Amino acid sequence: MSGTDYSYDGEGQFFPYFILTITSLVTLPVTYSWLKPSKELENTATRIDSGYKPEHADLIEGQRKKLKRRERRIKRALISIGGWLVIAYMVYLTIVTARLIPKIWDPYDVLGISRSATEQEIKKHYRRLSLTLHPDKAREDPSRNITKEIINDHWVDVTKAFKALTDEEIRNNYIQFGHPDGKQSFSIGIALPKWIITEGHGKYVLLIYALALGVILPYTVGRWWYGTQRVTREKILVASAGKLFREYDNDQGETGVVGVLSSGEEFNDVLKGHKADNGLSKLEQKVLADSSDSSISSILSKKDRQKLEDLDETPRRKVLNLLWAYLGRVELGDDVLNDEKFEVAPVALRLNEAYTAIALAYGNTKAVLSAYHTAQNLIQALRPGASPLEQLPYFSPEVVKAAEAEKSRNHLTIQEFMRLSADKRKSRVVAPGLLTDSQYKTALTVASKLPVLHVEKAFFKVLGERFITPSSLVQFVVKCRFIPPGTANVPEVKASDLEDIDPDEGDVAANNGRKEDKSGEKPIQPPLAHAPYFARDHAPRWHVFLADSKQGKIVVPPFSFSTFDKPIIDESGNSTYNVQTLKMQFGAPPQAGKYTFVMHMVCDSYIGTDTKTEVTLEVDDASKVEELVEEDEISEPDEDTIAGQMRALKTGAAPGKPKKKRSDDDSSDGSDTEGDVDSESETDTDTDSDDE
Amino acid sequence: MWPIPSIDWLALTIPIAYLTILIGSLAIFSSLYRKRKAASAAALEPWFPPHLQRNIYLSLLHQEDPKVPDSILKAALMRRATEDIHRIVQVRNAKQALQVLLQRGSVGDDLWQRFQHAEREIEEELKDVVTEANAFAPNWGQIIFQSASEMAQNTLLRDRLSEIQSTQAAEKEWWEKRKAAIQEDFMKELDEEKKEPKTERSDDDAVLVEGGGPAVGAGRKTGGKKKGKH
Numbered sequence: 001m002s003g004t005d006y007s008y009d010g011e012g013q014f015f016p017y018f019i020l021t022i023t024s025l026v027t028l029p030v031t032y033s034w035l036k037p038s039k040e041l042e043n044t045a046t047r048i049d050s051g052y053k054p055e056h057a058d059l060i061e062g063q064r065k066k067l068k069r070r071e072r073r074i075k076r077a078l079i080s081i082g083g084w085l086v087i088a089y090m091v092y093l094t095i096v097t098a099r100l101i102p103k104i105w106d107p108y109d110v111l112g113i114s115r116s117a118t119e120q121e122i123k124k125h126y127r128r129l130s131l132t133l134h135p136d137k138a139r140e141d142p143s144r145n146i147t148k149e150i151i152n153d154h155w156v157d158v159t160k161a162f163k164a165l166t167d168e169e170i171r172n173n174y175i176q177f178g179h180p181d182g183k184q185s186f187s188i189g190i191a192l193p194k195w196i197i198t199e200g201h202g203k204y205v206l207l208i209y210a211l212a213l214g215v216i217l218p219y220t221v222g223r224w225w226y227g228t229q230r231v232t233r234e235k236i237l238v239a240s241a242g243k244l245f246r247e248y249d250n251d252q253g254e255t256g257v258v259g260v261l262s263s264g265e266e267f268n269d270v271l272k273g274h275k276a277d278n279g280l281s282k283l284e285q286k287v288l289a290d291s292s293d294s295s296i297s298s299i300l301s302k303k304d305r306q307k308l309e310d311l312d313e314t315p316r317r318k319v320l321n322l323l324w325a326y327l328g329r330v331e332l333g334d335d336v337l338n339d340e341k342f343e344v345a346p347v348a349l350r351l352n353e354a355y356t357a358i359a360l361a362y363g364n365t366k367a368v369l370s371a372y373h374t375a376q377n378l379i380q381a382l383r384p385g386a387s388p389l390e391q392l393p394y395f396s397p398e399v400v401k402a403a404e405a406e407k408s409r410n411h412l413t414i415q416e417f418m419r420l421s422a423d424k425r426k427s428r429v430v431a432p433g434l435l436t437d438s439q440y441k442t443a444l445t446v447a448s449k450l451p452v453l454h455v456e457k458a459f460f461k462v463l464g465e466r467f468i469t470p471s472s473l474v475q476f477v478v479k480c481r482f483i484p485p486g487t488a489n490v491p492e493v494k495a496s497d498l499e500d501i502d503p504d505e506g507d508v509a510a511n512n513g514r515k516e517d518k519s520g521e522k523p524i525q526p527p528l529a530h531a532p533y534f535a536r537d538h539a540p541r542w543h544v545f546l547a548d549s550k551q552g553k554i555v556v557p558p559f560s561f562s563t564f565d566k567p568i569i570d571e572s573g574n575s576t577y578n579v580q581t582l583k584m585q586f587g588a589p590p591q592a593g594k595y596t597f598v599m600h601m602v603c604d605s606y607i608g609t610d611t612k613t614e615v616t617l618e619v620d621d622a623s624k625v626e627e628l629v630e631e632d633e634i635s636e637p638d639e640d641t642i643a644g645q646m647r648a649l650k651t652g653a654a655p656g657k658p659k660k661k662r663s664d665d666d667s668s669d670g671s672d673t674e675g676d677v678d679s680e681s682e683t684d685t686d687t688d689s690d691d692e
Numbered sequence: 693m694w695p696i697p698s699i700d701w702l703a704l705t706i707p708i709a710y711l712t713i714l715i716g717s718l719a720i721f722s723s724l725y726r727k728r729k730a731a732s733a734a735a736l737e738p739w740f741p742p743h744l745q746r747n748i749y750l751s752l753l754h755q756e757d758p759k760v761p762d763s764i765l766k767a768a769l770m771r772r773a774t775e776d777i778h779r780i781v782q783v784r785n786a787k788q789a790l791q792v793l794l795q796r797g798s799v800g801d802d803l804w805q806r807f808q809h810a811e812r813e814i815e816e817e818l819k820d821v822v823t824e825a826n827a828f829a830p831n832w833g834q835i836i837f838q839s840a841s842e843m844a845q846n847t848l849l850r851d852r853l854s855e856i857q858s859t860q861a862a863e864k865e866w867w868e869k870r871k872a873a874i875q876e877d878f879m880k881e882l883d884e885e886k887k888e889p890k891t892e893r894s895d896d897d898a899v900l901v902e903g904g905g906p907a908v909g910a911g912r913k914t915g916g917k918k919k920g921k922h
Contacts, residue, residue, distance in 0.1 A: 229800075232797060232798050232800065233796055233797040233798050234798060238799070238800030238802070238803075239800075241793075241798060241799045241800060241803070242799060242800060242802070242803040242806075245790065245793070245799055245803060246739070250785075302858070354798065357793065357796075357798050358789065358793060358798070361788075361789035361790075361792045361793045361798075362789045363789075
C-alpha cells in the first residue's frame with residue numbers, strides 16, 4: 001500500500017463530520033443574527049401611552065403588524081432552522097456509524113487479561129486459552145455462525161497478542177507502531193461518500209458542479225450586485241430618487257412636496273394589479289369634496305389642484321389622493337380604501353427622507369423646511385397648515401376652532417394652548433358636541449407628555465481657545481431642556497449648566513471629540529412619537545441647522561439628534577428639566593467678521609415645536625488673538641514653575657503660531673477652573689432670540 | 693518524418709470544444725451586455741419635455757405657402773430663447789446638487805447620464821439659437837439671450853404677483869368677517885358691562901386685536917416667533 005492510495009469514505013463515517021463543520025460554520029452566525037435583539041431606536045424607546053383609539057384603529061394596527069412581519073428576517077430564520085436540522089441529522093449519523101470504527105488493537109483486550117498481569121500470568125493464561133481456542137480444539141458451530149476461518153483468525157490474533165507481550169522484537173514493534181506486525185499502511189481518506197466516484201455517477205457530479213459554478217454563483221452575485229444598485233443610500237429605489245429629483249422645486253410648499261412624493265415607484269408595490277385604480281373615482285370625490293374650510297380642497301392651491309387633475313397615470317393619481325385622504329383624515333367609507341390610506345403613509349415618509357436629502361443638496365432653507373414639515377404632517381396625519389392642536393387625541397377641526405377662540409389666522413400651538421389658564425382652557429373645549437370630560441383629560445395627559453425641546457442658550461466656541469479664529473473648527477453648542485407643554489413652575493436654569501467646559505487638556509479622547517457620545521453611559525431616548533394614525537413606530541429626531549436668512553440658504557447642514565445625554569424623565573414619570581447639550585462642528589469662515597445666522601431646530605414628529613433663533617458668530621482676526629495672548633503672558637507671574645519656563649522657551653521658539661501657544665497656555669493653568677469659566681463667558685458670542 | 697505517427701482526432705476535439713464553448717459564451721455575453729446597455733441608454737427618458745417653442749419656430753420657419761413675416765419669426769425666436777433661459781437656469785441649479793447626491797449615492801447613475809444628455813442638448817440648442825439670430829440681424833446673437841433672460845425674469849415676477857393678488861379676495865373676505873365678529877364682540881361686551889363689570893374678557897380681546905392682523909404667513913411659523921415665553 002502506498003501513500004497516494006486515497007480511500008473514499010465508503011461507510012460514511014467521516015462524511016457527516018465534514019458536513020457538520022460546514023453547516024455549523026454557516027448556521028451559527030446566521031442564528032445569532034436572527035435572534036439578536038434589534039438595537040434600533042424604535043425598539044428600545046418608551047411610549048406615550050394615552051389609551052386613545054382613533055377611528056379604524058384595527059386597520060392601523062393591522063398595517064403595523066404587516067410592516068413588522070416584513071422586517072422579521074424570515075429568510076434567516078429558515079436558514080438557521082434548516083441548518084440546525086442538518087446538524088442534528090449529522091450528529092445522529094455520527095452516533096450511529098461510530099460503532100463501525102475499528103477499535104485500536106490492544107493485546108490485553110484480545111487475551112482478556114488485566115493490564116497489571118505479569119509475564120508469568122500471561123503465559124499461563126495463553127496456555128489455558130490454547131486449550132479452547134486452538135483451531136485443533138475449537139469446534140465449528142454453524143448455529144452461532146462460527147466457521148473455521150473465524151476460529152483461525154481469532155487464534156492468529158491471540159498468538160499475535162501473546163507474542164506482543166512476551167517476544168522482545170514484536171514487543172518493540174507494538175510500542176513503536178501500535179501493531180505487532182510493524183508499520184501499518186498509511187492511508188489518506190477523503191471525507192466524501194464513495195458513490196460520488198462510482199462509475200456512472202460522474203456525469204451527475206459534473207452536472208451539479210457546473211450548476212453550482214456556472215449558474216448559482218453568478219446568479220447570487222448578480223442579484224446582490226443589482227440589488228445594491230437598485231436602491232439608493234436612503235433605501236429607496238433609484239427610479240424613485242430620479243423622479244423625486246426631477247420634480248424637486250425650491251419654491252414648492254408642503255402641498256407641493258406631497259405631490260412630489262406620490263411619484264415614488266415604491267407605491268407600485270403597495271398598489272399592485274387591480275388595486276392600482278380600484279375605487280379611484282369614489283376616492284377623488286371624497287377627497288376633493290368641498291364640505292368645510294378644513295378640508296383638503298381648501299388648502300390645495302390652484303397650482304396643486306391643477307397638478308392633481310392633470311395627472312394622467314391612474315396609479316399615481318390614486319396614490320396622491322390616498323395621501324391627501326390620509327393627511328386630511330378623510331373617512332373613505334370603504335375598508336379597503338381606508339386600509340390603503342394608512343398603508344401609503346410610512347412609504348411616503350421614507351420617500352420624504354430621500355426628498356429631504358435632495359433639498360439639502362440644493363441647500364435652500366425653505367425647501368428643507370417644507371420637507372421637514374412634510375415629515376411632521378405625515379407622522380401626525382395632518383394636512384399642511386393644520387392647527388398643531390389637532391395632534392392631540394379627540395381634537396377635531398371643530399374642537400380646535402373652539403379651542404382657538406381668537407379668530408386669528410395663525411394657529412395656537414400646543415404649548416400656547418396649555419399656557420392658558422386651566423379654567424379657560426377647559427371652558428373652551430369641554431362642551432356638548434365638542435369634548436367630554438374624560439376625552440379632555442386624555443388629551444391633556446398626552447399634551448403634558450410631549451417632548452418639546454426648549455432652547456436655553458446657543459453659542460459658538462472653539463475647543464481650548466478663547467476666540468474664534470478664521471478657518472478654525474467651530475463647535476456650535478445648543479443648551480436646551482425638555483419642557484412639556486403646560487408645566488406651570490419650570491425651575492430656573494442653573495448658570496453652571498449653561499456653560500460648556502472644555503475637557504482636560506490631557507484627555508486626548510475627549511479633545512478629539514471621540515467622547516461626545518459618552519460611550520460608557522447608555523444614551524437617553526425620548527419616548528416614541530405619539531402618532532396614533534401613523535402605522536409605524538417612529539422615534540422622534542431633532543434636526544438643528546444654521547441658515548443665512550438673507551440668501552435663504554443653509555450654511556451648516558443639519559445635525560440630527562435622536563438620543564440625549566441626560567435623563568428626560570425620572571422614575572416617577574416627571575420631567576427632570578435637565579439641560580441637554582447638543583453639539584455640532586463645522587469650519588469657521590476664512591474671513592474675520594460678524595456672521596449672523598438663523599438657527600432652526602425642527603422636530604420631525606411634532607408640529608408646532610420648531611425653534612428659530614438668531615445666533616451671531618464672531619470671527620476674530622488671528623493677529624488680534626495673538627496680541628491678547630501676548631498680554632496674557634506678560635501678566636503671568638509664575639516664571640519659576642516648570643510650565644512657565646517651558647512656555648517661555650516655546651514662545652521664543654515659535655512666535656508665529658498663536659494657536660499652539662494658546663493650548664500651551666491652557667496646560668500651564670489647567671487646574672485653574674475659575675479662569676476657564678471666565679474665559680468661557682468671554683468667548684460666548686451673544687444669542688439673540690427674537691422675543692416678542 | 694512526422695513526429696507523432698497518429699493523432700487521436702476524437703480526443704483532440706474535446707479541448708477544442710471546451711475552448712470554443714468558453715470563448716463563445718464570453719463573446720455572446722459581452723455583445724448582449726453592450727447591446728442592452730446601449731438600448732437602455734437610448735431609452736433614457738429625456739430630462740426636459742418636448743421643446744414646444746422651438747417646434748413652433750421651426751414650423752413657422754419652414755412654412756412656405758404664405759411666407760411668415762420676419763417679425764413673427766423673430767418673436768418666435770425670442771420665445772424659444774426665453775424657454776432656453778428657463779432650461780439653462782434649471783440645469784445650472786441642478787448640476788451642483790446632482791453631483792453631491794451622486795457622490796453620496798442618493799441618486800442613480802442613469803439620472804446623471806440623463807442630465808449630461810440634457811446639458812449637451814441645451815448647449816447645442818444655444819448655439820443654434822445664436823446662429824439663427826445672427827441670420828436675422830448681424831450681432832443679434834450676442835444680445836438675444838440678454839433680452840430673453842429679462843423677459844424670463846419679467847414673466848416670473850408677474851406670475852408671482854398675480855399669485856399673491858389672487859389671494860386678495862379670500863383675505864378680504866376673511867378680514868370683513870373678522871371685523872364683523874370683533875364688532876359684535878365689542879357690542880356684546882358693552883351690553884355685558886352695563887349689567888356687571890368684568891375684566892377678564894377685555895383682556896382677552898386685547899390680545900385678539902394684536903394677533904389678528906392680516907398676516908399672510910403660514911400658521912406653522914408662529915412656533916418659532918413665539919418661542920420666547922418669558
